[in-house]
Amino acid sequence: MTALLDLNSDVGESFGTWRLGDDDALLAIVTSANVACGFHAGDPTTIRHTCATAVAHGVAIGAQVGYRDLPGFGRRFIDVDPVDLTADVLYQLGALQGIAAAEGGTVDYVKPHGALYHAIRTNDGQAAAVVEAVRLFDPSLPLLGMPGGRWRAHAERAGLATVTEAFADRGYTAEGELVPRGTAGAVLTDPVEVAVRCVRLATEGVIIAADGTELSMTARSVCLHGDTPGAVELARAVRAELVAAGLTLRSFG
Amino acid sequence: MTALLDLNSDVGESFGTWRLGDDDALLAIVTSANVACGFHAGDPTTIRHTCATAVAHGVAIGAQVGYRDLPGFGRRFIDVDPVDLTADVLYQLGALQGIAAAEGGTVDYVKPHGALYHAIRTNDGQAAAVVEAVRLFDPSLPLLGMPGGRWRAHAERAGLATVTEAFADRGYTAEGELVPRGTAGAVLTDPVEVAVRCVRLATEGVIIAADGTELSMTARSVCLHGDTPGAVELARAVRAELVAAGLTLRSFG
Amino acid sequence: MTALLDLNSDVGESFGTWRLGDDDALLAIVTSANVACGFHAGDPTTIRHTCATAVAHGVAIGAQVGYRDLPGFGRRFIDVDPVDLTADVLYQLGALQGIAAAEGGTVDYVKPHGALYHAIRTNDGQAAAVVEAVRLFDPSLPLLGMPGGRWRAHAERAGLATVTEAFADRGYTAEGELVPRGTAGAVLTDPVEVAVRCVRLATEGVIIAADGTELSMTARSVCLHGDTPGAVELARAVRAELVAAGLTLRSFG
């Protein structure tokens, strides 16, 4: 089997004295690191350490741009004017690039964070604004996100590459949406089961919904969470299963 | 006469709904623009507009890096750990570069702002931290500041170019320090007098102190303030006098 | 004529080095001051000076609570969780009260700012959250806002007094909504015309819409803007006209 799969995870989300996630462990597991850029999380010293560790592990560096909202961790929709959002994203991309380059790395892709990630699926103005920022910054950078949505349409029109990700540890509805957290089947915790889903995804382009429906899904990357108890252990176990199944784990850059 | 002189001024210091300074007017006068990078002032949209205007006027773009202190406008000393300060400065340099490049420009030099500008004259750890950030970001960027001080020693050791500036609209003591604001002779407001000082500075390397002492001072750049009433008019008049005197106004980059 | 009218205006919206509005002038004109509480604008020193000036003029102090969004000046909707919004508003109310009391004043009423002001007309969760904060802080404080909307329903259920305001310098549609800025008739600038509208409002409970419709509107307070060029002059002229017309200008507290 020569199927390729990328594993991505959020890192660099500490802020000052406040620690979040076990970045050092995660960066030894994943192939792509979504690094917070300071607007929703991530102080410059944390970002620098995260980039250095990613470079040391040969992990691709993604800019996890977000709303300017430290108290809300970027998880609250903000009705930012698209003109301002483009500038906000440009600022974050440049800041991360400045630090990544100092550590011998570079920004390899862009993945919006939290509420912005979800907003650009439906909010046309904000989707266009994010795409415009990436295009201005470096039109060779791919955008990573969920299938479909306004962001993809805008990215394609602007000539940006897009990469689709799946959430292997999350249940899907028959419509291809995530089963809401708190609902039965929303979160999977068995590494073998998660790995089996990843393998089918990578080799057949299929994921099984919570109701048994076979969903067609082309995902070059799988998002693993690192901020919940046991998440790092799950990620490590999933990685081992994928390697054992013969998948090649490699970033999409 | 073929003497060269650079005129620099602080710009990009608005923040959101709050406006400060008449950047569009200043950028038609100066040859170097010290652009706030978001930590003490400057939201991304403001920075973007400022960079676009600087590029349109052929004005060099300087990174005016500062302490992370919007409420204090970067004018209060903060005892930042040098490790954090290096990361903070790297972050700001990258952010400005990301926006400047989107407007067809680039960061041409670095001038620390406010309390940081003054701290690195005597605070060895912070001076080294700022120099280290510039070296990591782009060792070809010159640092702009006052004569002497720890920052210069560190910059020279690190192989960075340094550029010295004078304050032509401020009085100097016989020791070469600025006459404190609020003291007689602290601020000059007559454009002809200011221009005459600039010409002597550029052609003879001399500035006259408040007590009449001839101070030897090699300053390739002169700082003009734009944030006080009448400052833009003064800057414009000084520029006209300098041009009339045959000086060539050009950035040091 | 014994009709009572309150004139309210936003003040205390400077932040650090950035100045906004001519508070000292406005506080000599209005009878109620909507003082920014630090989340969308207003640093503590500004708030303190504003409260001292309001107390000196006998002007009522209102808490202009807002979203935590300095870069957006509180003018962008943020999808804050109601639990967090209640705590955010409580925090702002307490902060303003602490400063007002130090100057011999007290918080007399609450008027949400910007996007929050508009959100609580339709967003049930946020409307309930703001009302809950006021009820917890001091259930004797009235809430000031536009007619109708979810906030009023929640306030009445919670036993809070509500006060309705009109915008005498803004055009209304026949449906009682503000004519959007940028549209013809959105903004009135003739003090006599504005004053005439205020008098009819105070004495007959009527305001004339842009299309000539007579709208029934009971407004105990009229909002005057102070942040645009000429706004203070307009406010002063309107006040003089109202006094000349025999209206009694007095806060609603």
Added chain:
Amino acid sequence: MTALLDLNSDVGESFGTWRLGDDDALLAIVTSANVACGFHAGDPTTIRHTCATAVAHGVAIGAQVGYRDLPGFGRRFIDVDPVDLTADVLYQLGALQGIAAAEGGTVDYVKPHGALYHAIRTNDGQAAAVVEAVRLFDPSLPLLGMPGGRWRAHAERAGLATVTEAFADRGYTAEGELVPRGTAGAVLTDPVEVAVRCVRLATEGVIIAADGTELSMTARSVCLHGDTPGAVELARAVRAELVAAGLTLRSFG
């Protein structure tokens, strides 16, 4: 034995998604809670939960006012103008009082945090500024801090009560200063040893320095740290030892 001792600890230092310390456990141990007020740590929802828990346990609520520096957690000296510092402290005191009162509590005392705690021992202007804020807010509130220093002189002149605290889990030099962290004997981890020190402190007014010197020290309160691994267990064990030794644990309010 009827000796009284207060145990105080820092709480409410989480911020948004970032958690710090085990407040619920600490509030079942201490008699006084130094609650962060939002400038160096503590979002309003966290502060509210902390106040509710303190009230439920009958624990006194202290305002842990700090510099406005979330990225530095208030641990970096900032050269704030005393006029601004007074307003900053007033703002924080009011904000905490607003939330505490909503939970049936009240601000019982004031303990500055981090770099501000240390600055007011020697920085005359900042010491006077903090005292002035407390005096304006409520002159019946005691200030809690280390023995000696400028803050005490200013507090006494202003008629404020002062309370002295000791650090029972920290070594002291023969001069009564803390042994610097990282030095041998800086931190004590044996609960019996810590408790024995507390008992001598409370009953004899003596603490033994690292070199064996008997230091005379009148401390009505002992600070226990809760933010390091094992700290809560140590605090719990110390409390049990103190109760077993017959000390009465009670706040100083």
